[in-house]
Every structure is written in structure tokens, then in C-alpha cells.
Amino acid sequence: DAKTTQPTSMDCAEGRAANLPCNHSTISGNEYVYWYRQIHSQGPQYIIHGLKNNETNEMASLIITEDRKSSTLILPHATLRDTAVYYCIVRFPNAGGTSYGKLTFGQGTILTVHP
Amino acid sequence: EAQVTQNPRYLITVTGKKLTVTCSQNMNHEYMSWYRQDPGLGLRQIYYSMNVEVTDKGDVPEGYKVSRKEKRNFPLILESPSPNQTSLYFCASSLQGFEQYFGPGTRLTVT
Numbered sequence: 001d002a003k004t005t006q007p008t009s010m011d012c013a014e015g016r017a018a019n020l021p022c023n024h025s026t027i028s029g030n031e032y033v034y035w036y037r038q039i040h041s042q043g044p045q046y047i048i049h050g051l052k053n054n055e056t057n058e059m060a061s062l063i064i065t066e067d068r069k070s071s072t073l074i075l076p077h078a079t080l081r082d083t084a085v086y087y088c089i090v091r092f093p094n095a096g097g098t099s100y101g102k103l104t105f106g107q108g109t110i111l112t113v114h115p
Numbered sequence: 116e117a118q119v120t121q122n123p124r125y126l127i128t129v130t131g132k133k134l135t136v137t138c139s140q141n142m143n144h145e146y147m148s149w150y151r152q153d154p155g156l157g158l159r160q161i162y163y164s165m166n167v168e169v170t171d172k173g174d175v176p177e178g179y180k181v182s183r184k185e186k187r188n189f190p191l192i193l194e195s196p197s198p199n200q201t202s203l204y205f206c207a208s209s210l211q212g213f214e215q216y217f218g219p220g221t222r223l224t225v226t
Binding site: 034041042043044045046049102103105106107 | 119148160173205207214219
């Protein structure tokens, strides 16, 4: 699996957009970029995923660079409830063998949203 | 409401006393797994199951057992808990790919 690099922490003002970067320079052609978040001691929550094109859902937008070596998760109007650890994960979907389904969580980015 | 439930949410036990943490999902997902989360080590997969009667080890399976007799349930069994199994445990399920749904967590303390 491609290794990801994320900043350790970021701050954002409530109501502003939060832009969380992720570097995955060794990503291979069929690997997807997934984002999850974990609010303190709760179960991780799926946010969004993508392969090449930008993606948007009700929670966030995902911008993947053309060379796919980095991506940005955008929370368009951050609220205090968005304070969490955000994880960027690069993975082949439905990989076989012992790694099937396993999500490898790194250290993630601690996003703190301030009033 | 689609959800993954775990019970108990909190458990304090003593070394060697067998315990089971239950996990249930109502989304008809084939794939289920267990993770543990420890400070500085992140989330690590313990066991996973691709379907009924199909289970396999994750990264840290020692000291744990699982079973998958029904699609919706995937209990985690600690036959003889030890203090190093004190941790926060999460169950997860998914239909396909990695859009996994996680349970609320079980905080286990073994003294």
C-alpha cells in the first residue's frame, strides 16, 4: 500500500473551509484515496473516497491532483463538531489475501475547529 | 437505522477471566473485522471475516478468537485476558471495498 503523509495538526475557524492535505507520492494506478475521521474515542467514520476525479458528497469534497501524488479533503463550512483526527488512506479496493478489507490507519491530522 | 453495535461499551475484568465482546450489524454486510486502538500505535486489525464461517487473522491476533456463525454477528473472544489486552476495541463491517462502518467502541481494562 502507498504510504501517506499528513500534517500532524491543523486549526480552522468555525464557518470557514478546512483544507486537509495528504501526500501519497508512491500511489499506484489502481489505488484509491479514502478519508476517514475519528471524533475523540468514537469509531472511525467514512467520509469520502476517489480514484482520479474530484469527488463531492454531503460531508466533504476530495480534490486529487492530476498526477495523483497528493489530495486535499475540503470541509466547506467547518463546525465545532468537525474537530477530529482525519485519516488519509490509500488502498486497492477489494484486495485479496490476508490484507482484504484491512484499513491501515496512520497518525492522521488532528483538526481543531475554533469558535 | 444502519448501524454496528457493540456490547459491552465498557468492561473492567481480571486476568484470566474469559470474556466475549459482541458485535452486530444490520446492513447485511459480508465483511466484518475487529480492531484495537492503543495510544501511539493507532488502529490495528485483530481478525476479519469475509463471510459466514470464513475468518482470518489480522495483524495482532494473539490472545483473541472470533467466530462467524451468522452474517450479522462477529463476536470477539478473549479466552484468558491479560493486562496487555487493555485497549479500545472497534468492530467494523462493509459490503464491499473500504467504506467501512465502525461500531461505537468497547473500552476494556484487564487488571
